[in-house]
Amino acid sequence: xxxxxxxxxxxLEILPSxxxxxxxxxxxxxxxxxxxxxxxxxxxxxxFSVLLEDNVLETNSFLKGIYDIFHLTDENQxxxxxxxxxxxxxxxxxxxxxxxxxxxxxxxxxxxxxxxLKLHEIYYRKGFSFFKTTNSNVVVRNIRTATAQFxxxxxxxxxNFLNEIIVLSFIVFFIALYNFQILLLLxxxxxxxxxxxxxxxxxxxxxxxxxxxxxxxxxxxxMFQSIFGFVDVKIMGAEHDFRNKIKDNLEELVEADIKTTVxxxxxxRVIETSLMLAIAIIIxxxxxxxxxxxxxxxxxxxxxxxGYRIMxxxxxxxxxxxxxxxxHWIFDVLEPLKKESKIIEPIKExxxxxxxxxxxxxxxxxxxxxxxxxxxxxxxTIKKGEVIGLMGPSGAGKTTLMNILLGFLTPTEGKYFxxxxxxxxxxxxxxxxxIGYVQQQVYLIDxxxxxxxxxxxxxxxxxxxxLLDVLKKANLLDMINSLPAGINEIIGENxxxxxGGQKQRLGIARALYFESDIIFLDEATxxxxxxxxxxxxxxxQSLSDGELTIVIIAHRMSTLAYCDRIIEVSEKGLILK
Ligand SMILES: Nc1ncnc2c1ncn2[C@@H]1O[C@H](COP(=O)(O)OP(=O)(O)OP(=O)(O)O)[C@@H](O)[C@H]1O
Numbered sequence: 001x002x003x004x005x006x007x008x009x010x011x012l013e014i015l016p017s018x019x020x021x022x023x024x025x026x027x028x029x030x031x032x033x034x035x036x037x038x039x040x041x042x043x044x045x046x047x048f049s050v051l052l053e054d055n056v057l058e059t060n061s062f063l064k065g066i067y068d069i070f071h072l073t074d075e076n077q078x079x080x081x082x083x084x085x086x087x088x089x090x091x092x093x094x095x096x097x098x099x100x101x102x103x104x105x106x107x108x109x110x111x112x113x114x115x116x117l118k119l120h121e122i123y124y125r126k127g128f129s130f131f132k133t134t135n136s137n138v139v140v141r142n143i144r145t146a147t148a149q150f151x152x153x154x155x156x157x158x159x160n161f162l163n164e165i166i167v168l169s170f171i172v173f174f175i176a177l178y179n180f181q182i183l184l185l186l187x188x189x190x191x192x193x194x195x196x197x198x199x200x201x202x203x204x205x206x207x208x209x210x211x212x213x214x215x216x217x218x219x220x221x222x223m224f225q226s227i228f229g230f231v232d233v234k235i236m237g238a239e240h241d242f243r244n245k246i247k248d249n250l251e252e253l254v255e256a257d258i259k260t261t262v263x264x265x266x267x268x269r270v271i272e273t274s275l276m277l278a279i280a281i282i283i284x285x286x287x288x289x290x291x292x293x294x295x296x297x298x299x300x301x302x303x304x305x306x307g308y309r310i311m312x313x314x315x316x317x318x319x320x321x322x323x324x325x326x327x328h329w330i331f332d333v334l335e336p337l338k339k340e341s342k343i344i345e346p347i348k349e350x351x352x353x354x355x356x357x358x359x360x361x362x363x364x365x366x367x368x369x370x371x372x373x374x375x376x377x378x379x380x381t382i383k384k385g386e387v388i389g390l391m392g393p394s395g396a397g398k399t400t401l402m403n404i405l406l407g408f409l410t411p412t413e414g415k416y417f418x419x420x421x422x423x424x425x426x427x428x429x430x431x432x433x434x435i436g437y438v439q440q441q442v443y444l445i446d447x448x449x450x451x452x453x454x455x456x457x458x459x460x461x462x463x464x465x466x467l468l469d470v471l472k473k474a475n476l477l478d479m480i481n482s483l484p485a486g487i488n489e490i491i492g493e494n495x496x497x498x499x500g501g502q503k504q505r506l507g508i509a510r511a512l513y514f515e516s517d518i519i520f521l522d523e524a525t526x527x528x529x530x531x532x533x534x535x536x537x538x539x540x541q542s543l544s545d546g547e548l549t550i551v552i553i554a555h556r557m558s559t560l561a562y563c564d565r566i567i568e569v570s571e572k573g574l575i576l577k
Contacts, residue, residue: 112151128408137217153323209326363414389563436511444495474509
């Protein structure tokens with residue numbers, strides 16, 4: 001039961017204060033639920049008493065009271081009345097029980113939503129390096145699966161477990177009051193097999209959790225690689241290799257799921273068998289020791305009622321505890337939320353101006369875990385309105401330099417100034433408002449051209465005049481006018497319906513739409529046809545109006561022709577050409 005203690009501590013540490021207050025309400029509702037369960041169970045007893053006991057009206061004052069209040073004339077009427085009352089009690093108990101389940105589930109599942117959003121925010125704060133070094137499938141698993149399992153298995157699981165313990169304690173208490181021998185028999189027959197089974201399943205549940213938590217992102221990675229790499233996979237004849245990898249992942253996952261299903265369903269069978277053992281013991285001894293078969297039947301009836309309620313209770317406890325064991329891995333994933341629940345200091349934001357220059361001062365950069373610096377003691381000033389071309393051999397550090405200029409990577413040494421303001425956490429948001437970044441692979445959503453240019457804006461907020469203007473500046477208007485739906489044409493996932501050059505020009509249009517002061521452009525290296533190449537070059541050239549600053553990683557001589565300055569990035573540092 002160490003896992004239960006660990007989980008409760010973890011939940012209390014990770015929960016924000018407002019949710020802790022809700023947790024108290026949830027705990028109270030669970031207590032109410034337990035009382036209702038007990039009332040439901042207790043409501044069966046009067047019916048059984050009338051059915052099984054002779055002269056019940058003489059011995060039982062409670063039933064005699066009901067008999068008199070309703071002016072009944074014989075015992076059969078009492079049986080019918082008690083059955084109707086039993087139905088009403090069970091109905092009410094279940095309606096209230098459902099409402100409690102709804103409240104508790106809403107609480108736990110809303111937590112999963114809040115934690116997913118918080119984790120997303122934490123990862124975003126970790127920044128560029130985190131996303132560059134962490135597989136996207138792991139990120140998705142953590143944000144979606146870990147938080148969902150936390151709410152389902154850990155929060156709801158723990159609550160259910162505690163609820164069942166309360167219910168069970170009440171039942172045991174009342175059975176002890178009613179007939180202590182039955183309780184002893186139940187303890188002797190149910191607990192040992194249950195404990196043996198739990199010990200056996202516990203380790204396996206932890207293992208199964210680890211297997212599926214490890215395999216899910218690997219399966220995701222293999223799936224996505226085979227989908228996005230369709231062309232390469234086909235050409236390289238790697239289709240079967242990929243499918244085999246996916247098959248291996250699926251086989252392991254399916255095996256884990258089968259075991260999980262069996263372990264979740266097995267307790268019912270184990271307990272049912274134990275109860276049958278107890279019934280066999282009662283019958284075997286009862287026929288010899290009890291005075292009549294009616295006495296034996298009464299004992300069996302009582303035992304059956306107790307067993308009927310105890311069995312699902314223990315079963316639910318097992319499912320809950322299996323879930324807790326299986327979600328052991330979540331502790332590490334959600335650990336960052338603990339700190340976050342204590343100090344949620346919003347970053348102070350300051351505005352930045354860009355009227356003069358971007359300036360790198362004595363900057364060095366080395367990737368975490370690497371021995372070789374990409375740059376050492378580099379100085380660079382880019383004036384507002386300049387068009388700067390970055391060139392150099394592959395692996396020299398052009399992209400790294402651009403990422404530093406973009407503020408995605410922080411120099412290991414030295415400083416980066418925008419005008420005379422040091423670029424740090426407080427200014428980064430204001431800086432991002434001033435820049436546009438057109439990557440080699442422009443990120444495009446499966447939406448219309450308009451949605452991709454006015455990225456993130458709602459349809460009704462898109463400024464149509466500005467949209468057409470920027471599309472014209474990016475040399476896209478003619479192409480768009482030839483499309484059946486014009487700017488409302490859907491371009492497919494990752495812009496599959498567009499050429500490489502058109503995608504880059506769409507990226508340029510996006511940067512212009514958001515009125516960027518600086519455009520960073522990583523020119524496509526893929527062989528563009530001469531017309532597309534000229535279109536892009538013309539687009540960029542027509543933009544250089546003395547106000548807009550453009551920094552281009554240039555792969556083509558034609559691009560370099562209209563740059564104000566060319567900087568060669570090489571092993572020796574930055575060389576002005
Ligand atoms: N995340 C990373 N971790 C460690 N090293 C890295 C990382 N990213 C890049 N590097 C290394 O840093 C060096 C510079 O890489 P960078 O991508 O900046 O070169 P580049 O000039 O843009 O190359 P290309 O023209 O081929 O795109 C290379 O040696 C590369 O292996």
